[in-house]
Amino acid sequence: MPKNGRLKGGRPSRNFDPRYARKTSFRDRHAGGRPIRDDDRRTDAGERRSASSDGRADRRPGSISPKHRGYRPPDAGGAAPKRRWSDSERAGRDEARAIRNRAESGRREAPHRRGDRDERGHGRRFEERPERRFDERPRRDGGFGRDGRGRDDRSDRSHRSRDERGTRGGYDRRDERPRRDDRPRRDDRPGFERGHRSARPVRHDRFDAANRAESVRAREEHVDIVHERLEAEAVRASDVADVSFSDLGLGSNIVEALKNMGAETPFPIQAATIPSILQGRDVLGRGRTGSGKTIAFGAPLVESILQSQRGGRREFGRRPRALILAPTRELALQIDRTVQPIARSVGLFTTQIYGGVPQARQVGALKKGVDIVIGTPGRIEDLIEQRKLDLSDVRIAVLDEADHMAELGFAEPVQRILRRTGTGLSGGTTSQKLLFSATLDREVAAIVDEFLVDPAVYEVAGEDQDSSSIEHRVLVIEHRDKAEVLGSLVDREGRTLVFTRTRAYAEMLTEQFEDAGIPAVALHGDLNQAKRTRNLHKLTSGKVRVLVATDVAARGIHVDDIDLVVQADAPDEYKTYLHRAGRTGRAGHAGRVVTLITRHRRRRMEDLLARAQIHAPFDVAEPGDDVIEEIAGRMPTDAELTA
DNA sequence: AAAAAAT
Incomplete structure (x- = not known):
């Protein structure tokens, strides 16, 4: 059934191929695949619960849709529907925030309960992603490369799962890799891979075919691929x-x-x-x-x-x-x-x-x-x-x-x-x-x-990262320190752009900064367009100096004089890194990019930086360390002292 | 996961 009545009754539409109707449906895009519920409408319509809290962050894992295990109907337990916050609730909220922030960021990184996996003994870490299968990829030979090379281009140095990297030591050139077809397929591989898959959200068996195919593709999107270079x-x-x-x-x-x-x-x-x-x-x-x-x-x-x-x-x-x-x-x-x-x-x-x-x-x-x-x-x-x-x-x-x-x-x-x-x-x-x-x-x-x-x-010749005016740093921190480190990184004079992976986290960090007395605004797709425009303008006009954004702001957006880009969540793809970093150091100005990671992500970050051809020192840091002061610009770095 | 159209 078409999601849009207009399509059904109206003019012929070659434009809307019914095969794509599911993907492009309003529901999928605006409610994360769930049916619209009352509280969604409220938050969509209102934004009334204070500028900094528009409710999306309150969604709990598990309440995905009626089809899914763990779904909670909106009126579960006979509770009254959500309403405006009372004063006493609002008072309690501030106290609860600090705790929730920490807990939430913990949940975010291990949304499927790491414990489950460990009990099963698979020892698979969540950082590992399934890789693209050759036979699922479109093959594109020839193409427009001037040299006429027609090799399969999409897998060059693609990010690979740890078991393979372990045996081969880092990603390597495509040419040294065995043909993918010679290796066992993902589904035939022993427990490692399957264990990982079963540790993913339990929903597979309940998905219909279309949904499953889509989720496979979506996961593959996370694979960081270095495509063949265009001859130019x-x-x-x-x-x-x-x-x-x-x-x-x-x-x-x-x-x-x-x-x-x-x-x-x-x-x-x-x-x-x-x-x-x-x-x-x-x-x-x-x-x-x-x-x-x-x-x-x-x-x-x-x-x-x-x-x-x-x-x-x-x-x-x-x-x-x-x-x-x-x-x-x-x-x-x-x-x-x-x-x-x-x-x-x-x-x-x-x-x-x-x-x-x-x-x-x-x-x-x-x-x-x-x-x-x-x-x-x-x-x-x-x-x-x-x-x-x-x-x-x-x-x-x-x-x-x-x-x-x-x-x-x-x-x-x-x-x-x-x-x-x-x-x-x-x-x-x-x-x-x-x-x-x-x-x-x-x-x-x-x-x-x-x-x-x-x-x-x-x-343009000579446009390598070494010739750029951007300085790159990586801070290796403990997860429990993340909020505090972020708080002290953005508490500074210059304009700062903070990137998060999700809208909810962008919203949450904005709140955290505001609560700490640092004026900040958010930019992400959960905000209505008026608010997006307003918030971006608040940064460009200098009303606030901190913008917390999803990758909606990663590409193209030009704001003068952003001198620090903070990646609260490391990007999954080297291209994303390059584009996020490109929000600073514009027109030859100096800029700095700092990426926060935890220890176990170190290797993956090194690989990503190598793909981006960026050199960045890694520093282990905890709250109060000088290196944080240096990056925030409150203290000169060694380089600045010798200069 | 995000983004991109509104019912």
């Missing part, structure tokens, strides 16, 4: 030292607009991509975080759209001719802030199309006619479906953070959207595609193979 033409900064934006082919209005934005001369990635984009080529661009990628595609996109309409009039209700897709609403907004002034300088209009806000304004803008649409996939598909957005005239489509947009869950909507672009262009041509990311690699292969024609691939 490297541009040297020295090669483009005295090239100007007009030399690259941009018109004077646009050059002027760029100048007003502070972009006097092109950065290397811009010098590389702009001419090719103006030539109409498909382009892949890789440039370090903060290296000016938005202008690298935004400026030539505007120029190109302008040229394509030369002589023509801008009619009312014209269809958009360019589309820029981003993975988060904040990023879409930010791209618009860069592209809009460029577009306006030549009389073109942009509009943002993203979810979480009323459609009316967006639809109104589309009706009047816009030239460039900037947005996120969900709402764009929604409006296409409603016939309020027509992409058939789009002649340039951009994927920002393209590797992320090519990940599971994003790729399908993105592909459906791209298929809608440029279908109305004359001469049988299709839309030009531009893919950009700081970590662009062959993860985008599926998109490239379907949509790009002989793409030009660019990167």
Whole structure:
């Protein structure tokens, strides 16, 4: 049954393939797979329980859905439904918080009760993840690598389970690995692996087939993969030292607009991509975080759209001719802030199309006619479906953070959207595609193979991590010290961005900091869009100096002068590390990244850093240690003293 | 686990 009545009764929808209905259902996305319950609605609607507590953190494991063991109906025990907190409850809350914080962070890391596992004697640790099976992966030979290497690219140095690493000593090159097919399959392997699996939440037997397949894939998403590198033409900064934006082919209005934005001369990635984009080529661009990628595609996109309409009039209700897709609403907004002034300088209009806000304004803008649409996939598909957005005239489509947009869950909507672009262009041509990311690699292969024609691939020479202005540190702490260490890390003058793995923990840490007298705000997908915007603005405007965010803020978001990034939870993927770290050290400023881990995660962290090609000292620390003072900037580091 | 559309 379609989740959306509109689909059932309404117009035909090629856009919504029923096979994906489950994955894209409202329920799955907004209630973690559970049916909506009364208390969900309350927290969604209200946010009334104080700014810092909007209730999501109170969910307990076990109350997943009626199908699951341990499910507690909302009115279990005849208790009255949740209501507003009384004063006495609120008073008790503060006291309870400290305790709960600690307990909760303990639960988080071992949500399935480590004791269970130990009793079974499997000795498997929760840090180990099942690995991808070869035969489950799409095989993609050939592709677009210039050297024509057609090997299976997706497993290069993938994170492997401990038993294998133990025997081989660290990850190694793909070439040294035995063929996967020669080894026993996961299900046939002895107890180790199976023990691990059975120690996972007990629900397997109750899942229907679709759910099970999805959970397998979801776990595989946790595997950190180094994809094969894209062969790219490297541009040297020295090669483009005295090239100007007009030399690259941009018109004077646009050059002027760029100048007003502070972009006097092109950065290397811009010098590389702009001419090719103006030539109409498909382009892949890789440039370090903060290296000016938005202008690298935004400026030539505007120029190109302008040229394509030369002589023509801008009619009312014209269809958009360019589309820029981003993975988060904040990023879409930010791209618009860069592209809009460029577009306006030549009389073109942009509009943002993203979810979480009323459609009316967006639809109104589309009706009047816009030239460039900037947005996120969900709402764009929604409006296409409603016939309020027509992409058939789009002649340039951009994927920002393209590797992320090519990940599971994003790729399908993105592909459906791209298929809608440029279908109305004359001469049988299709839309030009531009893919950009700081970590662009062959993860985008599926998109490239379907949509790009002989793409030009660019990167900037010498952009390794050693040349970066970011200092990386790892603190090895005891789990019980985590809250305290975090508290003292963020109690500082500069702007600090704290990353957590989950929304609930982001919310909890925000509360913890607030309770400790450190003004802090949260940014994550459980907040409504107004609040997300407001909280981010509180950081950019300087109202607060601490932002606690999930990976919604990991990519693309630019905030000036974040000088410390704290990873309260270590990332699972090296790319995530790079993007999170890239929120600091922007435009050559100094920045510092500190990652908190516990002892047993040390090895895994070393592996991840190696994949990211980052060197970082590990320090064992406990509350009060000088190293924490140094990282927070309250005390000079050795390096700073000798400098 | 997070993100991305609203019923």
